[in-house]
Amino acid sequence: MLSVTEAQEIVLQLAAPLPAAVAPLTPACFGLILAEDVASDIDAPPFDKSMMDGYALRTEDLMSGKATLTVVEEVMAGQTPRRTLQNGQATRIMTGAPLPSGADAVVMIERTHTLDAGRVAIEDRPKPGQNILPRGREMRAGEMILRSGARLRPQEFGLLAGVGRTSVRVHPAPRVAVLPTGDELVEAPSRPGPGQIRNSNGPMIVAQVHSAGGVPAPLGIARDNVEHLRACIREGLNAEVLVLSGGVSAGKLDLVPGVLEELGVQAHFHKVVMKPGKPIFFGSRPNADRPATLVFGLPGNPVSSLVCFELFVRPALRKLQGHADPRARIVRAELAEDYAYRTDRLTYHPAQLAIEDSRLRVRAVPWFGSADLRGVAPANAFIVLPAGDFVHRMGQCYDVLIVEPAGT
Ligand code: AMP
Ligand code: MG
Secondary structure, eight states, X not given: OBOHHHHHHHHHHHOOOOOXXXXXXXXXXXXXXXXXXXXXXXXXXXXOEESSSEEEEOGGGGTTSOEEEEEEEXXXXXXXXXXXXXXXXXXXXXXXXXXXXXXXXXXXXXXXXXXXXXXXXXXXXXXXXXXXXXXXXXXXXXOEEEOTTOBOOHHHHHHHHHTTOSEEEEOXXXXXXXXXXOTXXXXXXXXXXXXXXXXXXXXXXXHHHHHTTOXXXXXXXXXXXXXXXXXXXXXXXXXXXXEEESOOSSSTTOOHHHHHHHXXXXXXEEOBSOBSOTXXXXXXXXXXXXXXXXXXXXXXXXXXXXXXXXXXXXXXXXXXTTOSOOSOOEEEEEESSOEEEEESSOEEEEEEEEEXXXXXXXXXXXXXXXXXXXXXXXXXXXXXXXXXXXXXXXXXXXXXXEOXXXXX
């Protein structure tokens, strides 16, 4: 059986960034990775610009720290000054307005005193350039401002708009088909009848896909019979990634691996030494005209499904989107209190991770195993506990898997 690390390596080797394409710069691009270098088309700012509301003037007039100047003009943001400043003159200027020629500093309004409509008294000894943002200070026309590989966050949207871009070349968001399986499943609006349970994994996986930047396509529930499963899986294989839940263990109706094989999915692993999630399946189906479809068969117990998604599917989705480091987020944290735990396999145990006194501290939350999704609700991470029967001591350091919040 593979270790988690070995299995993760296999997944990342088979996931390659999706071919880049030009996309309109809409909110759908949020979080995507740029696949081109972007240059500015203009100098920014495009003119010497005032950073304050106040008076533009000549510093040589204020050598003594005091002067009364003649106000020759008023310039608002969006206007252009017409007068060149001579000695003894000032221009009333607003933040964002272009500096008049002849001026070499701006004194803020708080350091001035209006005498009458045409004259202002100033008490300041400005240095040349004070409160002025010179033309091209932020960027020059032709200069590279974003490199291929940058992630599109709100600030990148602002920068791209600033250089006139309305479309960009990006790695697209992968389409991810989501297919829960099981004869016992009913959807949320139904009250489960005898022997039935509600489908928790479907909506949970859809949310995880969304939070990982994928575009989820829920396919409904596949029943535990070969014909229905085959039809559903065939549809799911049209996506870039197919995520199934349930039907991958050793039960009589665990039909998923067999049907996948029949439909041309090559198995790369089935079972990983971990808890929860041991029966996880990973395979790929080659396509004639596009990259192979990646197929994950997550175990049906909800916490197994959740943890396996974080350890294997999320990194794959990040790699498909061109992230430079797609790996699962693991940090080291100190145990905040003693915790006795016995397990026969490396275990991802729900936990609370917090910054306390500038240090990362982690505490396990009460949890009875892979079926206990409710127990996971107070957790924001999973502490990695070794196989064996131990009392884990306060202050010892452990690996902790960070479960990313939505949208990142
Ligand atoms: P399986 O992997 O199909 O053997 O399922 C293992 C356990 O997980 C069983 O108790 C299932 O009823 C449960 N299970 C399977 N699929 C889901 C689902 N979509 N939502 C909630 N529980 C599920
Ligand atoms: Mg099942």
